[in-house]
Amino acid sequence: MQKLMRKDRGNDLFELAMYVLAAVCFVYFLIKGPAPKMWQAVLIAVVLLLIRAVVKLTKTTMFAALRFCVLLFIFITMFMANEFGFYSVIPYLDKIEHLFSGVILCFVGLLIYGKASDIENKSVTPSAKVAIWLSLFFSVAMAGVWEIYEFTTDHWFGLNSQNGSLLDTMTDIICGTIGAVMTSFYLVIQAKRRKMPLLDE
CATH class of the missing domain: 1.10.132 (Topoisomerase I; Chain A, domain 4)
Structure with a gap:
């Protein structure tokens, strides 16, 4: 069996980009409002960190396909749907x-x-x-x-x-x-x- 513990650079970059986007959203909505959108950006970062914490505490290795799906799901539901209001667009x-x-x-x-x-x-x-x-x-x-x-x-x-x-x-x-x-x-x-x-x- 191939080792599952290998670097997943694509997903690492995807996750990093989501942290950056959350930070940008936080600053933007802090200045422009509304406040709930600002806290939504904080929640996104918290969720990403919680997933990392659970994986570490349970000593579980998320294989690449699962990790990508989880990150994409967070992007769609928390960024596109809630942060950017795409429910009315898509x-x-x-x-x-x-x-x-x-x-x-x-x-x-x-x-x-x-x-x-x-x-x-x-x-x-x-x-x-x-x-x-x-x-x-x-x-x-x-x-x-x-x-x-x-x-x-x-x-x-x-x-x-x-x-x-x-x-x-x-x-x-x-x-x-x-x-x-x-x-x-x-x-x-x-x-x-x-x-x-x-x-x-």
Whole structure:
């Protein structure tokens, strides 16, 4: 198995650019306003730092594809959607986010399989089929869990995350599932090429 602990310069530059952009946004909105946009920039930097902290504390190695997806997801949801107000510019941006979350959660499922089977110490012989199925089911399940969370917060706190619509809820779950299925097919192809993250030889 190839070593996962290798420098990921592309993602490093991507993350650095996001810190720089967050700093620029902070200064701009500090001067021009509104204040919530300024604190949104701070939140972005905090989220990036928290991800680094969790990875370090759990001694987990994020393979390149997962790290890129996480960084891109933060850029789309926190910069484009919230900081720059692209919800009103890009149609169905919310659905694109849910589609993309399915991709990320599928990779997270793969990461969980790797940690659970202790692949780096080779205590368990890894199975690409099991890893892919687990990743798929984990991602689909989490899409449902997220909608449960939105339903609960809407009901308890009077929010409107689901637009009071079963159609919105089911469309979000379907988008997340589609993202998970597409990623599973990608992992199948990678497994056949023996280039699957965590399981490559």
